[in-house]
Structure formats: structure tokens, C-alpha cells
Amino acid sequence: MKYHIWTVGCQMNVADSRKLAAGLDRAGCVATDAPEDADLVVLNTCSVREHAEDRAIGQLGRLKKLRARGKDVRIAVMGCMVGPRDEDLRRRFPYVDAFARPQDFAPIMEVAGIDDTGGEFWPATFGEPDAPTAFVPVIHGCDKFCTYCIVPYRRGREKSRTIDDIRREVEHDCARGAREVTLLGQTVEAYGHDLPPGTWVGSGWREDGGGRPPDLADLMRAIHDVPGLERIRFLTSYPKDMTARIIDAVAELPKVCEHFNIPVQAGDDGVLARMRRGYTLAEYLEKFELVKARVPNAAMVTDVIVGFCGETDAEFRHTYELLERLRFDKVHVAAYSPRPGTIAHRTLPDDVPAEVKQERLQAIERLEARISFEINQRFLDSEQDVLVEHRREGRWSGRNRAGKLVHFEGDAEAGAIVRVRIDRATAWSLQGTALPAPVPA
Numbered sequence: 313m314k315y316h317i318w319t320v321g322c323q324m325n326v327a328d329s330r331k332l333a334a335g336l337d338r339a340g341c342v343a344t345d346a347p348e349d350a351d352l353v354v355l356n357t358c359s360v361r362e363h364a365e366d367r368a369i370g371q372l373g374r375l376k377k378l379r380a381r382g383k384d385v386r387i388a389v390m391g392c393m394v395g396p397r398d399e400d401l402r403r404r405f406p407y408v409d410a411f412a413r414p415q416d417f418a419p420i421m422e423v424a425g426i427d428d429t430g431g432e433f434w435p436a437t438f439g440e441p442d443a444p445t446a447f448v449p450v451i452h453g454c455d456k457f458c459t460y461c462i463v464p465y466r467r468g469r470e471k472s473r474t475i476d477d478i479r480r481e482v483e484h485d486c487a488r489g490a491r492e493v494t495l496l497g498q499t500v501e502a503y504g505h506d507l508p509p510g511t512w513v514g515s516g517w518r519e520d521g522g523g524r525p526p527d528l529a530d531l532m533r534a535i536h537d538v539p540g541l542e543r544i545r546f547l548t549s550y551p552k553d554m555t556a557r558i559i560d561a562v563a564e565l566p567k568v569c570e571h572f573n574i575p576v577q578a579g580d581d582g583v584l585a586r587m588r589r590g591y592t593l594a595e596y597l598e599k600f601e602l603v604k605a606r607v608p609n610a611a612m613v614t615d616v617i618v619g620f621c622g623e624t625d626a627e628f629r630h631t632y633e634l635l636e637r638l639r640f641d642k643v644h645v646a647a648y649s650p651r652p653g654t655i656a657h658r659t660l661p662d663d664v665p666a667e668v669k670q671e672r673l674q675a676i677e678r679l680e681a682r683i684s685f686e687i688n689q690r691f692l693d694s695e696q697d698v699l700v701e702h703r704r705e706g707r708w709s710g711r712n713r714a715g716k717l718v719h720f721e722g723d724a725e726a727g728a729i730v731r732v733r734i735d736r737a738t739a740w741s742l743q744g745t746a747l748p749a750p751v752p753a
């Protein structure tokens with residue numbers, strides 16, 4: 313059977329798609345890039361933004377036509393569009409054969425006619441040797457219930473995987489050629505709070521009922537010596553769960569990259585309260601300063617929503633001024649769109665006009681382009697260690713430790729760490745030339 317998986321949304325979705333692909337490969341199925349050649353098409357969807365849902369609905373329309381033209385294709389929808397009650401989806405899209413909630417692969421395996429009993433651990437990189445970078449979910453779900461967000465309703469409550477389970481997956485990924493792992497969670501610093509207590513024994517964590525539950529710092533220490541592993545990253549941070557222990561682990565562990573993605577969402581306490589983010593601006597700034605003090609060269613990334621319910625000009629200006637002051641390396645900005653099923657959709661009017669949202673979005677994008685450009689100029693004439701990911705249109709691409717995209721010419725291969733001299737920097741990337749590898753002494 314040939315299958316095609318279409319994926320939108322966050323890295324957690326990308327990881328889920330790879331895991332599903334691994335399970336299908338193991339059952340003897342073959343991946344295809346062309347949905348029209350596939351016997352099974354899976355749409356892995358996202359509900360965080362309306363735009364992502366619209367794209368999935370567009371894909372469903374194309375698949376419906378494909379089927380109407382006589383193509384025998386089974387269609388499955390998985391991911392955050394599928395809630396605990398899917399009757400509405402079944403009514404709207406009666407031609408879909410299976411609906412599967414995030415990480416619940418059973419309905420898809422069933423529609424593919426695959427007996428999936430016992431498939432509890434699917435290394436994501438089963439099958440062909442994979443990319444030099446691997447994404448490993450370490451905690452699923454979210455307990456925070458920010459008023460605008462659908463994730464807790466679709467991905468359920470926070471549930472951590474054990475350190476042993478994660479280490480096995482990282483060892484497997486690295487044995488298949490991965491050099492970098494990104495530990496994933498919607499609130500990745502919440503990792504471990506729901507696991508049984510334990511203690512460090514020698515160089516590993518033991519679940520022995522004593523001490524305290526493990527945290528992200530323990531997890532990073534526990535995978536640090538995996539053979540072949542060169543870099544560790546983690547995504548996405550939740551400011552309140554970020555602790556000094558975790559920040560210290562980033563500072564101390566050589567393989568953990570100095571790169572933090574800490575969403576602020578708004579620079580105004582009134583908006584933060586309506587979003588129920590669970591922190592004030594002062595508390596956010598405290599964490600930001602702690603990171604800067606302990607990891608001075610850290611690259612900082614954040615997420616912002618503009619045009620949230622009731623956002624006034626003054627409130628927006630506070631967000632703008634905050635970004636101007638903190639000078640993030642990168643800002644992911646989105647205009648608010650109400651998501652049915654969320655607290656904001658039920659209780660707060662979506663009263664910022666669409667054109668005002670667009671103006672605010674563009675103002676942040678312009679500010680961000682200027683600041684990123686200025687920050688990136690600092691890399692000019694520097695030498696950067698780049699983990700090479702791929703070659704396209706005659707040049708190599710990869711990332712430095714700060715997570716900056718680097719394009720370069722010269723000798724390299726995917727998976728190698730190459731020293732690159734930077735001779736051009738834009739707001740979006742660095743460009744340069746590979747330096748010859750040093751001759752071993």
C-alpha cells in the first residue's frame with residue numbers, strides 16, 4: 313500500500329507524522345510524495361489558527377474530487393482538528409474514512425488494514441536513514457488553558473514520557489544518523505512533574521520513589537552522553553515553568569544550544585490577564601533577565617498575538633515597545649483568530665477590526681525585520697559551526713548553535729558540523745563559505 317501524509321502546524325505534528333510513517337513503513341507500506349498515487353492519504357491537521365484549518369479543508373476538497381474521478385483512496389484526518397467528539401466533522405466530511413486524535417494512530421492503522429497490536433514504541437526514524445535533526449516529543453498535552461488556545465482540548469492533559477523511554481528513542485535516532493535532537497512539548501519545562509520521584513545514581517536517573525520527580529534539566533543530563541549526539545535543543549517554553557535549574561543546565565551542558573523560545577504573547581498585563589497566561593509582564597521579564605544573566609550569548613525567540621479581544625492602541629503599543637526593548641532574535645507573530653471551543657470564543661468579543669489586526673501584524677513584522685537584520689550583522693566575518701542539513705539549488709544549508717539558518721558554498725555533507733566564515737547577513741539568514749576541516753594533530 314502506498315501512503316501520503318500531509319502535515320501542517322507545530323513540530324509536535326511533524327513528529328507525530330514521522331511516527332505514523334514509521335509505523336506504516338514497518339507494516340510494509342511505501343511513502344509517496346504524490347497524493348494522487350496513494351492508496352491512503354492522511355491529513356495531519358492544526359487548529360491553532362483558522363488559516364491552518366482552511367488549508368486542511370482545501371486538501372479535503374481536492375481529495376473528494378480525486379475520489380469522484382474514480383480513484384480508490386482511503387482518507388484519514390488526524391491531529392488537532394479532531395476533538396473528543398467528532399460527530400460534527402463526520403457530518404461535514406462524510407467521505408473521510410477515519411478521524412484520529414493527536415497521537416492516536418489506531419483508527420488510521422485500522423482503515424489501512426494493519427494489525428497494530430503491540431506497536432507501542434515506534435522509533436520515529438524507523439525505515440530509511442533520516443535527517444541529521446530529530447524531533448522527540450517528551451511531554452504531551454497542556455494543562456494551562458490560555459483562553460485563546462485549543463491545544464488542551466485536543467491534546468489533553470500534560471503527560472510526560474519516562475527518561476528511559478526518551479533516551480532509547482534518542483539513542484535510536486543517533487544510531488540512524490541524527491546529530492541534533494529537539495525535545496518537544498507544548499510547555500516543555502513542565503516535563504516530569506507527573507512522573508514518579510527518583511534520584512541520580514552514577515550518571516543516570518533512577519525512578520526509585522525517593523527524591524523528587526525529574527525535570528527537563530535531569531532529562532538533558534540523562535541524554536547528554538548518547539553516542540553521536542552533538543546538539544540538544546528544546547521547544548516550546550512556558551515562562552512560568554522555566555526554572556533556574558533548567559537555565560543552569562543550558563549554561564553548563566556543552567551540547568545544549570544557547571537558544572530559548574519563550575513566548576510572551578503580549579507586552580501588557582491587561583491583555584496577559586485576558587489571555588490567562590498565568591504571569592505578569594514583570595514575571596516574564598524576571599525569567600528573561602535570568603536567562604540573559606546565566607547564558608549571556610543566548611539567542612532569544614518569542615511568539616506574539618496581536619489583535620486579541622479588546623486590545624486597545626495603548627495595549628498594542630506596550631507590546632511593540634517591549635519587543636523594541638528586548639530585541640529578540642526572532643518573533644513569531646500572528647493576528648488573533650477565535651477558535652471555537654476555547655474560553656475566549658465563549659466569553660470575549662473578537663472586537664478588533666480585521667484591518668487593525670493587519671496593521672498591527674505588519675508593524676511588528678517591520679520592527680522584527682529591522683531588529684533581526686541588525687542582530688545578524690554581528691555575525692559578519694565570524695566563524696560559525698553549522699550542522700549541515702541539506703543541499704538545494706547548489707548550496708548547503710544548516711543551522712549554527714543559535715539556531716540561525718546558514719547557507720554556504722564549499723565542501724560539506726549532510727550531518728557534518730562544518731565551520732563557515734560568514735560574509736553576508738540578512739534578517740532571515742546568514743551566508744558564507746565553508747572553511748577547510750582542521751587536520752588532526
Ligand code: SF4
Nearest residue numbers: 454456457458461463
Ligand atoms: S501554554 Fe497556553 S498557548 Fe501554550 S499550548 Fe498550553 S494553552 Fe496553548
